Amino acid sequence: MDQRELPIGVFDSGLGGISVLRACTALLPGEDFLFFGDSANAPYGEKPLSQVRALTLQAADSLVARGVKAIVVACNTATSAAISLLREKYPGLPVIGIEPAVKPAAQADNSSSVLVMATPLTIQEDKYQKLAATFSDQANVISLPCKGLAELVEQGRFDGPELDDYLQALFLPFRYCSVEYIVLGCTHYPFVREAIRKNFGRPVSIIDGSEGTARQLRRQLGARGLLRTGNTSGRITFLNSDPAKLSLCQTLFSREY
Numbered sequence: 521m522d523q524r525e526l527p528i529g530v531f532d533s534g535l536g537g538i539s540v541l542r543a544c545t546a547l548l549p550g551e552d553f554l555f556f557g558d559s560a561n562a563p564y565g566e567k568p569l570s571q572v573r574a575l576t577l578q579a580a581d582s583l584v585a586r587g588v589k590a591i592v593v594a595c596n597t598a599t600s601a602a603i604s605l606l607r608e609k610y611p612g613l614p615v616i617g618i619e620p621a622v623k624p625a626a627q628a629d630n631s632s633s634v635l636v637m638a639t640p641l642t643i644q645e646d647k648y649q650k651l652a653a654t655f656s657d658q659a660n661v662i663s664l665p666c667k668g669l670a671e672l673v674e675q676g677r678f679d680g681p682e683l684d685d686y687l688q689a690l691f692l693p694f695r696y697c698s699v700e701y702i703v704l705g706c707t708h709y710p711f712v713r714e715a716i717r718k719n720f721g722r723p724v725s726i727i728d729g730s731e732g733t734a735r736q737l738r739r740q741l742g743a744r745g746l747l748r749t750g751n752t753s754g755r756i757t758f759l760n761s762d763p764a765k766l767s768l769c770q771t772l773f774s775r776e777y
């Protein structure tokens with residue numbers, strides 16, 4: 521079979537990676553995509569590293585078994601925990617990860633303080649610690665582990681009093697800090713971008729890494745001659761380890777945020 525015709529596998533611990541899938545389909549509308557969300561095991565960001573590694577390898581194996589020409593790890597947590605293992609295991613396959621968009625935030629003209637929201641595991645891992653240290657001479661990089669936030673998104677709470685209370689408490693220590701940028705370092709968080717903006721309560725730029733990841737996917741496929749040609753629209757297939765989440769996948773894919 522012509523490798524170019526195979527779908528691109530996109531994987532997340534749950535529903536969050538749909539924010540990355542959207543960026544990928546916008547950039548590569550002619551490609552087929554197979555999205556797998558491991559909602560039965562979400563959240564990953566509050567589990568031990570060894571367990572996240574095992575779950576990530578298992579999810580990637582299931583995509584490879586179905587036949588994909590690339591894998592996008594649309595999860596900051598799984599990327600920090602297991603991207604090197606995946607690349608070792610599948611040397612012939614492009615494996616694209618995502619990391620918190622600290623670089624563009626720290627290098628922006630008007631930026632002196634950057635607040636990075638991510639899961640506890642992402643923040644604890646070396647990969648993120650090195651990233652934050654690299655840009656610490658360009659901005660004050662403040663790391664904010666958001667225990668429980670991905671779970672609220674998994675439950676479909678995109679607004680409402682429970683989310684507002686959570687965010688108010690989370691942002692309380694930053695009430696008197698100047699912050700120009702918030703980096704959404706977990707792919708679930710773009711779905712609550714407006715609630716984050718509202719509860720932060722001051723003008724702030726909010727960015728995430730989904731477009732950078734989509735561009736990296738296009739570069740990697742192009743470099744290997746794996747981009748599809750022609751102008752037919754691609755198909756998107758959703759798979760989830762928790763079948764009850766499948767209808768929410770479609771809703772999230774088309775939802776404004």
Ligand code: DGL
Nearest residue numbers: 533563564565596597707
């Ligand atoms: N969406 C994932 C990320 O980007 C993590 C959510 C979770 O904790 O499962 O980090």
